[in-house]
Amino acid sequence: MLEFGLSTFGDITLDPNGNRKTHAQVLRDVVEEAVVADAAGIHVFGVGEHHRDDFAISAPEVVLAAVAGRTKQIRLGTAVTVLSTDDPVRVYQRFATLDGVSNGRAEIILGRGSFTESYPLFGYDLQNYEQLFEEKLDLFVKLRAEGAVTWSGKLRSPLKNQIVYPPAERAPIPTWVGVGGSPESVVRAAKHGLPLMLAIIGGSASRFKPYVDLFHEACESMGKGVLPVGVHSPGHIAETDAQAKEEYWKAFKGMHDRIGAERGWPPMTMRQYEAEVEGGAMYVGSPETVAKKVIATVKGLGLARFELKYSAGVLSHESMVRSIELFGKEVVPRVRAAL
Numbered sequence: 001m002l003e004f005g006l007s008t009f010g011d012i013t014l015d016p017n018g019n020r021k022t023h024a025q026v027l028r029d030v031v032e033e034a035v036v037a038d039a040a041g042i043h044v045f046g047v048g049e050h051h052r053d054d055f056a057i058s059a060p061e062v063v064l065a066a067v068a069g070r071t072k073q074i075r076l077g078t079a080v081t082v083l084s085t086d087d088p089v090r091v092y093q094r095f096a097t098l099d100g101v102s103n104g105r106a107e108i109i110l111g112r113g114s115f116t117e118s119y120p121l122f123g124y125d126l127q128n129y130e131q132l133f134e135e136k137l138d139l140f141v142k143l144r145a146e147g148a149v150t151w152s153g154k155l156r157s158p159l160k161n162q163i164v165y166p167p168a169e170r171a172p173i174p175t176w177v178g179v180g181g182s183p184e185s186v187v188r189a190a191k192h193g194l195p196l197m198l199a200i201i202g203g204s205a206s207r208f209k210p211y212v213d214l215f216h217e218a219c220e221s222m223g224k225g226v227l228p229v230g231v232h233s234p235g236h237i238a239e240t241d242a243q244a245k246e247e248y249w250k251a252f253k254g255m256h257d258r259i260g261a262e263r264g265w266p267p268m269t270m271r272q273y274e275a276e277v278e279g280g281a282m283y284v285g286s287p288e289t290v291a292k293k294v295i296a297t298v299k300g301l302g303l304a305r306f307e308l309k310y311s312a313g314v315l316s317h318e319s320m321v322r323s324i325e326l327f328g329k330e331v332v333p334r335v336r337a338a339l
Contacts, residue, residue, distance in 0.1 A: 003306075004332050005046055007232065008033065010023075012026055012054050012314070031070060033320060040325055041073075043305075044076075048079040068101050075105045075106075075174075079307070079309070081110055085121070085132070089159075091108075092164055096164075096167060096168040096169075096173065100169050103169065106170075106173055108173060109175075112133050131154070135153040138192070139159075146167050148161045149161075175194055176197040187214065190218035195229065198232065202280060204281075205297040206301075208301060209300065212229050212302060215227070230303060231303055234312060235282055235310065237283075238326070241286050248284050251315035255314075283308060287327075291335050291338070295335055310324060
């Protein structure tokens, strides 16, 4: 069955008077948005880990635990957990704890993240970027089996016949690997027998078809069976195409240009924005428009899950709540009917 998810990084937004909200208020808003997503019938709610001034969520499991106390059905995941600069044992313990308090609703997407602030913050060397993730992912996969673990690597102390507590309510905890588009990362996910979540944030989704094919071929050659593939992309829904485009443009351009200034990108133009909305990675428009685009992506890539990142810069809490409601109550039924 095709699953639908919503995710956010807890972008810092503005209050009705145009003043910057506090990080604490944004965290409370995120919990409320998750409650709306649960009521709208969304399968999964994900929060991303960042360590920057423009995002409020640095401890995803704590936010998700708060969500667990306010929701009944929706599964609780990340988008992503930056495993490279965390300890796999502690990550597993935190998610096993979340799984317990939520009655078995915890999920994880593991990745390296799109920012590097966590490396100096937690004392890791960026020169070990690749090796840190590979070693820690290897250990995490062993921990998911919830038996005695014996493991050794070069960048973390070894474990010898160690059992980690608490056990998960629903072991093994569903775990995906988030990939931005490198073949090596795709093969790594297959090697560890974990589902693939493609972060498609620019350009046509169809250009990722070779990565999907590579993943399935690698899974088959390694004897891992058929594993799910999902897509995580940005978007916004309103009653009309014009309203959605206008609301999202102002917020997304501000976020894009702020981050782009750090990375040497030129400012986003309206022409670029419209190209992404029409044929690129942005799912922006009315429910009918967004549903058609989701259908094309799901069919083209053979997806098991589509996840919409519904927040973007200063996009208001109120407009995001409406977008969530429209996604669950109007976009998802349209996609299901078509497929």
